[in-house]
Amino acid sequence: MRCPGRRDAIMRTFMWTAGVPVPDPETITRRGGQDMDAFERIPMDARWKLAAREVSALPLAYRRAIRDGADDQLYNEIERAVWQEQGREVGVIARAFGMPLGDAREVAEAFAAATGVLFGPEYQYEIRDSAPGEAVLTVRKCAMVVRAKEQGENPLVVCNACHAYANAAIPDLNRGYTPTYMSAICAGDGTCSIAVKPARQE
Numbered sequence: 001m002r003c004p005g006r007r008d009a010i011m012r013t014f015m016w017t018a019g020v021p022v023p024d025p026e027t028i029t030r031r032g033g034q035d036m037d038a039f040e041r042i043p044m045d046a047r048w049k050l051a052a053r054e055v056s057a058l059p060l061a062y063r064r065a066i067r068d069g070a071d072d073q074l075y076n077e078i079e080r081a082v083w084q085e086q087g088r089e090v091g092v093i094a095r096a097f098g099m100p101l102g103d104a105r106e107v108a109e110a111f112a113a114a115t116g117v118l119f120g121p122e123y124q125y126e127i128r129d130s131a132p133g134e135a136v137l138t139v140r141k142c143a144m145v146v147r148a149k150e151q152g153e154n155p156l157v158v159c160n161a162c163h164a165y166a167n168a169a170i171p172d173l174n175r176g177y178t179p180t181y182m183s184a185i186c187a188g189d190g191t192c193s194i195a196v197k198p199a200r201q202e
Helices: 004-017 025-029 044-069 072-096 104-119 143-150 155-173
Strands: 124-129 135-141 177-183 192-198
Touching (some): 044 072, 044 143, 044 155, 072 155, 104 124, 104 192, 135 143
Antiparallel strands (some): 124 135
16 A cells, blocks of 8 residues: 655655755656656655765774774775775776866866765865975865764764775876875864875886
């Protein structure tokens, strides 16, 4: 038996949690006079925000599930490997949309844009040029830190995942550049500052 009233209430709660404007029930129940399937009932903006919310919660979810039974060093190595792979997806997104990757600022912009796709609108940033050939990405709001605080966790628990992600993503965008963290929200700073600098030539 269908329970549209209960289903609508659940969906509207999800949308409110994700910060998505909630339309009236008639709008989300019907489109063009036809009943909408379950997936279509969720607006595209809500799909993105909800998916990004889950991605940003992953480090906390598997930390709770795995870490208690694992050696800390082994767990951290596994976590880094997972987030290094996730970081390489940044390059896939950037190249799929033809983002320029020729200099430090372009690399920083591509990294930030692709990260915003993965982590949603909670990821808030700005980019400025610093020294010649370098750029600084300043992150003012981090979705992973937001999730940690929501769940009563110390934000430091997401540092390992974040650093592994950025350290893999930026060289994958352009092997001539590497990230250097100058501050971190998860470590108690007001913002994250990541300098994109030319990689040292060995």
